[in-house]
Amino acid sequence: MSDQKTIGGGSLLIAWQLKGKRVLIVGGGEVGAQRIDSILATDAHIDLVSPSARLHTRTKQFLGAYPARITHLDQPFAFGDSSIDVGAYDMVLTALDDNDLSRRIVEACRVIRVPVNAADIPELCDFYFGGQVRDGPLQIMISTNGNGPRIAALIKDRVKGALSGKEGEALVRVGALRAKLKERAPGVGGELGKKRMRWMSRVCETWSLEELGSLGDEDVGMLLDEGWERNRVPAPAEILKGSKGSFWGKGVKSAGALSASVVSFMAGVVFARVAFSVYQSRR
């Protein structure tokens, strides 16, 4: 829910699902490369219309690295060109140093209601890009709604600094837990749906991100057996015993590995003791 004091004057913050859809990018310069980067994250297919003569180095790298995901049409965009139909796309992005062409592409898209962003004409955009922080399924967008793009990038760095780095892994594991829970307790809505949501929320609130991130596949099953089936939230220590989440699991899985750790610890103690004696004898 919004906690802002006034309502209005903003834009809709949504996570647009583009997987398997088609995006047209016109212009493969510096901003075009940035657009390719953003769209690749969505698993959409990209058609890039831009003469190869002035492609940015990053654009060339993307074309080389993802030939199946980006189709390069090595030609200038021109209206009346039958090889490019803006109506065939789910989204159109212009990143051109030709303001007039950019405007005409936006107008063509508007007529047929294809969502469009023009990097050089904010007032005609259907949506803006923003600063992005990504860690696996975690996606944070920082938008200043067109007021200060560079400030958005700087705030992005602050947000990055405020994260622990454990969020992405925790979310992957929570996603796996939710999927298994839905298999056990299928259906939408109703009492079961409410119970499922309450239980998931309690687990997320009780377990730390680190603990959630440590949930192995077997632990997920055990958490559902001991927790969901008994309508309780087990303590992490109860579930993570044999997994990578517990002390014994954290890289110390086998007896061999354990003895190696003990040996290196002992070696460290001996070395420190010898070093201390040498230091004392020299005083």
Ligand SMILES: C[C@@]1(CC(=O)O)c2cc3[nH]c(cc4nc(cc5[nH]c(cc(n2)[C@H]1CCC(=O)O)[C@@](C)(CC(=O)O)[C@@H]5CCC(=O)O)C(CC(=O)O)=C4CCC(=O)O)c(CCC(=O)O)c3CC(=O)O
């Ligand atoms: C409206 C918007 C439309 C859109 O692009 O969707 C737009 C428009 C314009 N940007 C311009 C300039 C700059 N843009 C950047 C950088 C970014 N611009 C991005 C988004 C947006 N830029 C949308 C609003 C986002 C918001 O307000 O939150 C970011 C966040 C995301 C991204 O592009 O992916 C990305 C940082 C990503 C990162 O680093 O993480 C820098 C700094 C730099 O390059 O380091 C500068 C120079 C300094 C400055 O102006 O701040 C100009 C030319 C102005 C002129 O001619 O003077 C226009 C056109 C105009 O304003 O007329």
Ligand SMILES: NC(=O)C1=CN([C@@H]2O[C@H](COP(=O)(O)OP(=O)(O)OC[C@H]3O[C@@H](n4cnc5c(N)ncnc54)[C@H](O)[C@@H]3O)[C@@H](O)[C@H]2O)C=CC1
């Ligand atoms: N939204 C944003 O974040 C920002 C927007 N801008 C604006 O974005 C625009 C693009 O900036 P840059 O990428 O830095 O410019 P750039 O000069 O690096 O790239 C422009 C690209 O457009 C291509 N192009 C030109 N005419 C074409 C045509 N008819 N058909 C297909 N491709 C064509 C060029 O070959 C080139 O690859 C500028 O107008 C600039 O004002 C600039 C900085 C940030």
